[in-house]
Amino acid sequence: MPNHLYRLTADQVASGIKNRDFSAQEYISQILERIEKIDLKINAFVAVDKQGAAEKARSIDKRIHDGEHTGGLAGVALGIKDNICTKGLKTTCASKMLEGYVPPYDATVIKKLKENDAIIVGKLNLDEFAMGSTTEYSKYGPTRNPWNINYVAGGSSGGSAASVAALECAMSLGSDTGGSVRCPASFCSVVGLKPTYGCVSRSGLISYSNSLEQIGPVGKTVSDVVMLMNAIAGTDENDQTTRTTAIETIPNTMSLDRIPKYRLHQNNRNIRVGLVKELVEGADPAVSKCIYSAVDLFSRSDCKCEDTSMKSIEYALASYYTIAMAEASSNLARYDNIRYGFDSNPEEYEWNTYFAKVRNNFGEEVKRRIIIGSYVLSAGYYGKYYLKAQKAREMIKQEVKSLFEKYDVLIAPTMPILPFKFGEKIDDPLKMYQIDIDTVVANLAGIPAISIPVGFSDCLPVGLQIMANEMEEQTLFDVASSFESIVDIHKSPEI
C-alpha cells in the first residue's frame, strides 16, 4: 500500500479504489490521520465526521468487493464548507447564532455527492455566514494559509481551499458570492470555480446573497474540478433559479433533471483571449508580473491574446456590496433563535426587545452588513442605493456580454494582492472590501470564473482568473486546462 494516499488527486483516488490498488478504508484512514496531524496548525475543519467517513468507506469497499456498482466519486474524501446543509451533521456558518444547529435535510449538492459515493469527511471553516475575504471572521478562529501559517488563507471559503492545499481532503465545496471560492483558491494555490449563476443548485446553501452566490468546487487540478462539477451541476426542482440555458425566467413547463456533462481536453486553438487591462494594471506588481509571464507562455500557442478594457469595472465594488448587503439584511432576518439555533430564552421579553437581545450575538462584520443592507433598502434610500446598484449591475452585465462577442475568455488576476498577514486589514473594512475588485464582476454578471495557480512570489501563491460567457463552463475548462499544463506548477506546501 502506498504511503501517501492523501497526496493523490481525486481522479487518482477514484481510479485507485475502483481498480483495487488500495481500499477506500486505507485511503480514508490516511486522510483522517492527516487531518488529525496537521489541522491543529491549519484550522481548516470545524468538524470531522470520523465515524461517518469510516462507515462510508467500509460500505464502498464491500460493494467493490461484491462487484456492485459504485458512483463516480467512490471513496474520494471531500470537505464541505460549513454553510452547506448536511443532514445530521452540524452546520453552523461559523456563527454563534447557529451553534449546535443540525439540519434535517441535505443540500442538493450533498445528495448528489452521496449518490456518487463521495466520502464527506467533515465541515470546513469560513467567515461567519460567508461574509469576509480572509476567514478571520469565524467563531472558530481563522484558517491559516498552508504555505505560510502566519498568512491568511483567503475567504470566505478559507477552509475549503486550505484543506485541499494541505492535503487534508482531495476536493471540497465552497460558495462564491463575490469571490469566496476563487480568493482562497488563489491564496492557497489550488483550483477553484465559481459556476454560472443557476448552474448548480443552491438548495441547502445557507443564503448570504441569493442573486450573486453559487456553490463552487475546489480541487488540486482542473481535471478534479471538472469531475466534481459533473457530480453537482444541473437543474434542480428544489431551486427554481437553476437552468441550463441563458434564460432567466421560469417557463411554464420547466424540464428538470438536465445535467450538463463537461469533458476534459485542452484547447487553446483559435481561442480569443482578452486581458482585462484595468485589473492587471491595478494589481500589486508582484501579482501582475506572474500574470504577464503566464499569459506570455500561453500566447506562444495558437491563440489570440490582447489587452482589453472593462470600463464599468469602476462601479463593480459599490454595486456588489450594496446588493449583497441588502439581500443579506433580509436573508439573515430569520435568525432569532425561536425555531432553531442555540437556546435563548425569550421569556419575559417583549418581541422587539427579544429580537435585539438575541441578534446581538452576530459577529461585528455580519452586523455591519445587516445594518448597511437595511439602510440601502429603506424607504427614501432605495432609489439612491439599491436601485442604482442594480442599474450598475445591468451595465456591467451588458459590457461583459459585449466583451464576449469579441473574446472567448477574459483573463485577470484572481486577487490584486498577495496573501497577507493576519490582522493586516481586519480593522479597515473598506480596505478589506477593495481586495474583492477582481472577483465580483463574475458574480454581478452571473458568468463562470475559475482561479488556477500560476506561480509564486516570495513563496506566496498567485492565482490567475479566467472568465467565460454564461453557461460556457466547457470553454473555461478547456482554456484552464491548457494554462495548467503550460504553467505546470503543481506542488504542495510543507507543513
Next chain:
Amino acid sequence: MVEVKIGLEIHCQLTGLQSKLFCSCQCDYRGKAPNTNICPICSGLPGTLPLLNQRAVDFASMISLALGCKVPDKVMFYRKNYFYPDLPKNFQITQYNAYGITSIGVEGRVDYGIKSTKIRRVQLEEDPGRLIYDTSFYTLIDYNRAGVSLVEIVTEPDFAEPKDVRMFLNKITSIIEHLGVGDTKLDGSVRCDVNVSLEGGKRVEIKNVGSFRDVEKALGYEITRQKTMSVRDIEIKSETRHWDEARKVTKQSRAKEEEEDYRYFPEPDIPTIVLGNEFLSSLKAKMPELPDERKIRFLREYELSDHVAQVLIDNKELADFFESTVKIYSSSPNEIANWIVSDLLGFIDDSKREEGSLFSGLRIEAKHMAELVKMIDQNIINRNIAKMILGQITKTGEMPSYVLDKMNASLIDSKAIISEAIESIFNSEKSAVRDAKQNPNAANFLLGKVMQLTGGRADPKIALNLIKTKLAVLE
C-alpha cells in the same frame, strides 16, 4: 348627506389548492395538531428556497381576470421585511407595484346591481403562521398556516354605503366559489381590512375583520363614531383600529404604531414569471362559468325572473342545488327556483351562511326537491301540503312520497268528516267556488282552505276528489 368613502383590502386563502404557495405541505391546515403541517421550507429553515406553486399563479390569475383586471405579461415577487414571530423568515413573500407593475392583477372593475367598484390590484402572497395568546404568560406560535396561498384584493375607495360593501362582498364570495379556488366559508379563510373616511377627512383603517358578515357591522359602527365626533367638533385622527368581534365595536390599536418601513425588494429566489397572451387564453378556456355568465344563462335557459336568478347566483350552493334539481326533474325550472328562493331559504339559518355549508344541518337533497315539485305538478299535493312535507324532509331526509304516505296514515280519511269541512268552506268562500267551477286549477285554493280548517290533517287526495265531485254537481 355626509360623504363617506370606503375602501377594502380583502385577503382570501386559495383553499382550492392542494399544497402551500412555496412548498408541498398541505394547504388544509385546519384541525391539525400545532406545528405538524410544516417542512423546512415553510418553517424557514436555513438554506431552503421557495418553490412557487404554479397552480397558485393560475388561480390568482383567474381571480384577476374574473375581477376584470389586467394581468401583466411578467409578474414578480417581492420581500416585505418586518420582524414578527408569526413570520418564520421574518419577511413575507408578496408582490409590490411601487417600482413597476409586477402584481398578478391591476385596474379591474366589479359590477354589482347597478353599482360598480374599481379594483386597484390583486396580489399573491403567503399567509403567516398563527399566534395564539393562550395564557397570560406565553404566546404560542403555530406555523401550520405559514405559507398558505393568499390573494389580496385591494379596491379603490369607491363605496359610499355599507350595504354596497355587503353586495360587493357577496359578489366576490360568489366569484371565488364559482372559480373553485377557495372555500369562503372555512373559518379564517377570508379576512378584510376596511378603511373609512368622511368628507374627504382623515382615513381610519379597521384591521382584521374576521368575516364578511362583520364588515357591514364594523362599518356601521365606525361611520356613526366618526359622524358623532365630527358633530362634536372632535378631530378624527388617521389611525388603525381593530374590530372587537365580541362587543361589536372598533377599538383603537396600541397608540404607538409608527409608519413601518418594510424595505421591499425583489425576491431573488423566484425568477420572473412569464404569463403572456398564450397563458391567458389557455387559462380563459379552462375557467369555470362566472356568476354573471351563469345568471345570464339562468335567465335565458330557465326563464327565471331577474330577482330569483340573482338570489340563486349570489350563493353558489343555492345555484348548484337548483341545477341539480332541474337535472332530475326538468319540467318546471321556474317552480323549482321559486320553491328554493321563497320556501327552502326560510329553513336556512342565517348564521349558517358564513359558517359551514348553507345546507349544513338540513338533510334535503336535490332528489327530494325534484320529487316534491313533480308531485305538485301532478296535483298529487297542493302547496300547503308541499310546504309541510318540505319542512319534514329538511329534518329527516326522507323522500316526499314517503312523507306523504306516512302523513296519510295519520290523516283524517273519513269522507264524512272531510265532507263536513268542505261543506263549511263552500259556504264561506262563495266567490272562490264560482271561480273553481270555471277553472279546475282554482280547486286547489279550496283544498287549501279545507286543509287549513282541518289543521292540515285531511287526506288531500280524498279532499280534492270530494271537492271536485261537489263542484261537478253544483249548478
